[in-house]
Amino acid sequence: MLKKMLWLLAYFASAIVSVSAQELQTQKMPVQKVLVQEVPMQGEVIFRFVVGNDMLFSPWSGNDDGLRRLSAFIKAHHATILSGDTPVRVYGYCASGGIPAVRLRRVRLMSNRVKSEMILHDGLREEHFRTENSTAPYGELRNVVIVRISVPHSVDAVADVPMTNDTTVADSVMVEVETVPALSASAQTAVVTDTPSVAPIALASPLSRWSVGATIGIPFFCGDMVSLSADKTYFGFGIGLQGGYSFSEVLGVSLSVDYARGKTGARDYSRDYELSPSGMTLYGNATDASLPYRALYSRISLVNIGLGLDMNLNRLFSKRVEQHRFTVWASPTVYGQMFDTSIRRVDGDSRFSDGNTKPATFSLGLGGAMSLRYRLSNSVSLQLKNSAIWITDNKFDGIVTPYGHTRHNLMWLPQVGVMFRLQ
Numbered sequence: 001m002l003k004k005m006l007w008l009l010a011y012f013a014s015a016i017v018s019v020s021a022q023e024l025q026t027q028k029m030p031v032q033k034v035l036v037q038e039v040p041m042q043g044e045v046i047f048r049f050v051v052g053n054d055m056l057f058s059p060w061s062g063n064d065d066g067l068r069r070l071s072a073f074i075k076a077h078h079a080t081i082l083s084g085d086t087p088v089r090v091y092g093y094c095a096s097g098g099i100p101a102v103r104l105r106r107v108r109l110m111s112n113r114v115k116s117e118m119i120l121h122d123g124l125r126e127e128h129f130r131t132e133n134s135t136a137p138y139g140e141l142r143n144v145v146i147v148r149i150s151v152p153h154s155v156d157a158v159a160d161v162p163m164t165n166d167t168t169v170a171d172s173v174m175v176e177v178e179t180v181p182a183l184s185a186s187a188q189t190a191v192v193t194d195t196p197s198v199a200p201i202a203l204a205s206p207l208s209r210w211s212v213g214a215t216i217g218i219p220f221f222c223g224d225m226v227s228l229s230a231d232k233t234y235f236g237f238g239i240g241l242q243g244g245y246s247f248s249e250v251l252g253v254s255l256s257v258d259y260a261r262g263k264t265g266a267r268d269y270s271r272d273y274e275l276s277p278s279g280m281t282l283y284g285n286a287t288d289a290s291l292p293y294r295a296l297y298s299r300i301s302l303v304n305i306g307l308g309l310d311m312n313l314n315r316l317f318s319k320r321v322e323q324h325r326f327t328v329w330a331s332p333t334v335y336g337q338m339f340d341t342s343i344r345r346v347d348g349d350s351r352f353s354d355g356n357t358k359p360a361t362f363s364l365g366l367g368g369a370m371s372l373r374y375r376l377s378n379s380v381s382l383q384l385k386n387s388a389i390w391i392t393d394n395k396f397d398g399i400v401t402p403y404g405h406t407r408h409n410l411m412w413l414p415q416v417g418v419m420f421r422l423q
Contacts (some may be wrong), residue, residue, distance in 0.1 A: 045070045047114055049143040052097035053108035054378055056117070057325075067117060070147060074122045077151050082123075087130045090115060095137035103135040109378075112381040114145045200351040214387060215240040215417030219260040222410040223391070224281065225298050229265030234297070236262025238413060244310060254331060260302045260413065264397055266293035272415040277345065279357025281401040291345070296352055298397040301340040304389075304413075308368060310331035325375045335365035335389055341398040358401055361392035365411070379421045387413040 048061040058064040080086045094107035111131055118124045138144060217238040220227040227234045238260035246252035266273070271294040274282035282290055306360035308331035314324050331377045367389035374382045391409035394400070 012380055044146055044148045047145045049110050051143055054106045054113065067235060073149065074118060079126055080083055080151060086149060086151050088124065088128050089094040089148045090129055090131045092133040093133055093141060094145050095142040097242045100135045103281050107133040107135065110145050114147060170302045175388050179303040209246050210422040211244045211419055213242040213383065213417050213419035215242060215415040217415030219262045220412045221262055221264050221300055221397065223264065223397040225264035225397055226267055227262055227264050230268040230271055231265055234263035236260060236266060240415065250312045250315045253311050254308045256306040258304040262300050262306065264298045266301065275399065277352060277354040279353055279399050281298055281399060291352065295346055297400065299342050299344055300397060303338040305336040306333040311323040327373045329371040330374065331371065332368040337363050337365050339393065339396045341396065353398055357395055357398050359396045360393050365391050373419065383417045385415045385417065
C-alpha cells in the first residue's frame with residue numbers, strides 16, 4: 001500500500017512539473033535566449049556601452065573589432081539578409097544608470113546606435129531587424145547590445161565568415177528558443193519588442209537635430225587702432241547665444257548672436273599720428289584741436305549676428321564621427337554687424353570725437369569659426385570656439401584716414417561655452 005502511494009505521488013509530481021514547464025514556455029516576456037541545435041549559426045557580436053551613456057564608443061572595449069567583424073559577416077551574407085530570409089536580431093540590455101523608464105529610453109537609443117552602423121555602412125534597412133530591448137541584465141552584462149545572425153548552410157555555404165573568434169559550425173541547425181527569465185514584475189513591464197509590424201523606429205539619423213548653447217569670450221579688434229596696442233593690451237568681454245540644426249553628424253547650420261565690448265589703442269608706429277575730433281587722421285600735422293594717437297583710445301560696442309555652415313572635420317579621419325568625444329568643427333560664416341563707437345582721451349576718460357565719424361548702422365563681416373567640442377554626455381558638450389572676422393566697415397573704430405579705402409579691419413573672438421542637444 002505504501003509503495004502504491006509513493007508511486008502515485010511521484011506520478012503527480014512529474015505531471016505538475018511537465019504542465020508548469022509548458023506554461024512557462026507560452027509566456028510572452030522573453031529576455032534571454034537559449035540556442036537549440038537546429039540551424040547553423042556563425043555566432044554573435046557584443047557591443048559594450050558606458051554606464052549612463054547611449055553612445056557607441058569605438059575603439060573602446062573592443063567595439064571597433066566587433067564592428068569590423070559584423071560588417072564582414074553582413075557583406076558575406078548580404079543577399080540572404082536583404083531577401084528577408086535571415087533577420088538580424090538585435091537585443092539591447094540596460095540594467096544600470098537610472099530608473100527603469102530612463103534605462104528603457106537609453107536602451108532603445110543603444111540599439112539604434114548599433115543598427116545605425118549597419119544601415120549607414122552595410123546597406124541594411126529597418127525591415128531587416130528584429131529588435132528586443134530590456135531593462136534587465138543579460139547574465140553578468142548590464143549595458144550591452146547583442147547582434148545575432150543565423151544563416152543556414154544551404155543558403156550561403158560558400159561564404160561562412162564567423163562573427164566570433166572561436167565559433168564552430170555544427171552539422172545541424174540552431175534556432176533560438178525563448179525562455180522565461182526570473183524577473184520582478186517591475187522589470188518585466190520594461191521589456192519591449194520593436195519589430196516593423198509593431199513599432200518601427202526611424203533610424204535614418206539617430207542624432208538630435210537641434211542644439212542651443214551659450215558662450216563667453218574676449219574680443220580683440222584690429223583697425224587704425226588695435227586691442228594689442230603699443231602701451232597696453234585692452235581686454236574686452238563678450239557674451240553670446242548659439243543655435244544649430246544638424247542635417248547629419250557631419251553637416252549642419254548655425255545661427256549665433258553675440259554682444260561684445262572692447263577698446264583699441266595706438267600701434268607702435270602710429271603713436272605720433274594726430275587725430276582731429278572729426279575722426280580724420282592728420283599724420284603729424286597737428287592743429288589746436290587735434291591730439292596724438294597715444295593720448296586717445298577707441299571704445300567699441302558690437303552686436304554680431306552670424307549664419308554659418310558647420311562641418312565636422314572628424315570625418316576626414318573616421319567614417320564613424322558620431323562615436324568620438326572630441327570633435328572639431330569648421331564653420332564658414334557671414335556676419336551682420338552693428339557698431340557703436342566713440343574716441344576718448346586716455347587721461348580723464350572724456351569723450352574726444354564729435355560724432356561726425358560713425359560706423360554704418362548695419363554692415364557685413366566675412367569669416368568663420370573653428371570649434372573644439374568635448375561631449376560630456378549625449379546631450380551636453382563643452383565648446384572652445386575661435387572666430388576670425390573681416391570687418392567691411394572701415395569706420396568701425398571711429399577713425400578714418402586719407403587711405404580709407406584700404407580694408408584691413410579684423411576681429412578675433414575666442415570663446416568658451418556649453419552646448420545642449422535638444423531631445
